[in-house]
Amino acid sequence: AVKLANRVLALTPSTTLAITAKAKELKDQGVDVIGLGAGEPDYNTPQHILDAATRSMNEGHTKYTPSAGLPALKKAIIDKFERDQGLSYKPNEIIVGNGAKHVLYTLFQVLLNEGDEVIIPTPYWVSYPEQVKLAGGVPVYVEGLESQSFKITPEQLDSVISDRTRAVIINSPSNPTGVIYTAEELQELGKLCLEKNILIVSDEIYEKLIYGEHKHVSIAQLSPELKEQTIVVNGVSKSHSMTGWRIGYAAGNKEIIEAMTNLASHSTSNPTTTAQYASIAAYNGPQEPVEEMRQAFEHRLEVIYNQLVSIPGFTCVKPQGAFYLYPNVKEAAEKTGYQDVDAFVEALLVEAKVAVIPGSGFGTPDNIRLSYATSLDLLEKAVARMKDFVETKL
Numbered sequence: 163a164v165k166l167a168n169r170v171l172a173l174t175p176s177t178t179l180a181i182t183a184k185a186k187e188l189k190d191q192g193v194d195v196i197g198l199g200a201g202e203p204d205y206n207t208p209q210h211i212l213d214a215a216t217r218s219m220n221e222g223h224t225k226y227t228p229s230a231g232l233p234a235l236k237k238a239i240i241d242k243f244e245r246d247q248g249l250s251y252k253p254n255e256i257i258v259g260n261g262a263k264h265v266l267y268t269l270f271q272v273l274l275n276e277g278d279e280v281i282i283p284t285p286y287w288v289s290y291p292e293q294v295k296l297a298g299g300v301p302v303y304v305e306g307l308e309s310q311s312f313k314i315t316p317e318q319l320d321s322v323i324s325d326r327t328r329a330v331i332i333n334s335p336s337n338p339t340g341v342i343y344t345a346e347e348l349q350e351l352g353k354l355c356l357e358k359n360i361l362i363v364s365d366e367i368y369e370k371l372i373y374g375e376h377k378h379v380s381i382a383q384l385s386p387e388l389k390e391q392t393i394v395v396n397g398v399s400k401s402h403s404m405t406g407w408r409i410g411y412a413a414g415n416k417e418i419i420e421a422m423t424n425l426a427s428h429s430t431s432n433p434t435t436t437a438q439y440a441s442i443a444a445y446n447g448p449q450e451p452v453e454e455m456r457q458a459f460e461h462r463l464e465v466i467y468n469q470l471v472s473i474p475g476f477t478c479v480k481p482q483g484a485f486y487l488y489p490n491v492k493e494a495a496e497k498t499g500y501q502d503v504d505a506f507v508e509a510l511l512v513e514a515k516v517a518v519i520p521g522s523g524f525g526t527p528d529n530i531r532l533s534y535a536t537s538l539d540l541l542e543k544a545v546a547r548m549k550d551f552v553e554t555k556l
């Protein structure tokens with residue numbers, strides 16, 4: 163066998179990959195599978211953004227840019243923070259990277275020494291633990307209990323802090339649960355992080371997808387001290403339906419940003435120039451398309467949530483943001499004769515022809531993740547299939 167580095171051997175293969183590969187195999191055989199695994203909006207990038215990208219290319223903006231991003235894009239991001247959160251950043255406190263995922267990767271690379279711990283609430287976005295491990299760090303999990311809407315408390319956080327703790331990750335709204343922390347909850351968690359001098363990595367990629375009367379609050383906007391203690395990570399992927407453009411950014415302490423910029427200068431040089439011009443238009447141009455997509459997601463959620471929880475053995479904390487539902491289906495799996503939810507998910511795919519993601523990959527094996535970034539028509543059909551499947555097996 164080829165000899166590979168230990169660091170990649172330690173990576174956990176993506177659980178979502180196995181099910182997605184199997185769904186694709188079935189589709190290729192002509193089976194009518196409905197996929198609810200998507201982690202991206204089902205809309206095209208708004209036209210004015212595409213136009214800005216084309217224009218920039220035609221004007222000859224096709225060369226390297228500064229490693230941390232074009233000054234004009236940094237300015238657009240700074241203006242966005244000011245407008246949305248009342249946060250003021252300087253250009254040397256911002257780095258633009260190739261998607262929020264890449265920015266987080268770079269961040270852990272510059273923050274962690276071998277054995278440093280990063281606290282990750284469960285259920286978590288699959289890449290956090292792997293990125294921490296790739297940087298030599300150790301993921302330390304704290305259970306976001308379903309009975310607490312998957313949100314961790316300061317007491318829980320306190321109980322896992324050690325002298326090796328470097329940072330805690332807050333992802334609000336959350337992938338996979340769609341749950342949002344309130345300002346009060348963030349204030350309490352933040353107070354503890356300040357006391358114990360723990361950095362806060364705030365992943366706010368779903369910021370623009372908020373439903374009902376819920377609000378997005380960045381922990382960084384709660385006080386100047388918390389702003390100093392927090393690295394905010396965000397991007398245009400989910401807000402402007404720009405997943406393929408690969409633009410994300412981080413804002414925070416200038417020494418951390420400078421270290422990230424140095425690292426980026428030797429790894430990526432810069433995020434794609436055309437995508438940076440597109441992102442300037444995304445933030446400086448009209449925001450109506452963002453709101454239109456949000457409304458469509460909200461409508462789908464309202465329709466599909468009620469249908470989903472009418473399935474016997476399904477319970478679901480109602481999402482407040484993002485575009486995922488994260489029902490607990492343990493009882494449904496047990497009552498229909500499956501040994502665990504992973505086996506139930508496999509049967510849903512093969513027999514009900516619906517592809518969902520098992521919660522085991524997110525650190526909570528009793529749940530499944532469904533994305534509603536697909537048409538209402540397909541969503542209703544998929545939920546009806548799942549309901550039929552469960553009811554005939556009971």
Ligand code: PLP
Nearest residue numbers: 201261262263287337397399410
């Ligand atoms: N953070 C969370 C919680 C996500 O769900 C995603 C995408 O799925 C990302 C970050 C990365 O987004 P991108 O790299 O497209 O900016």
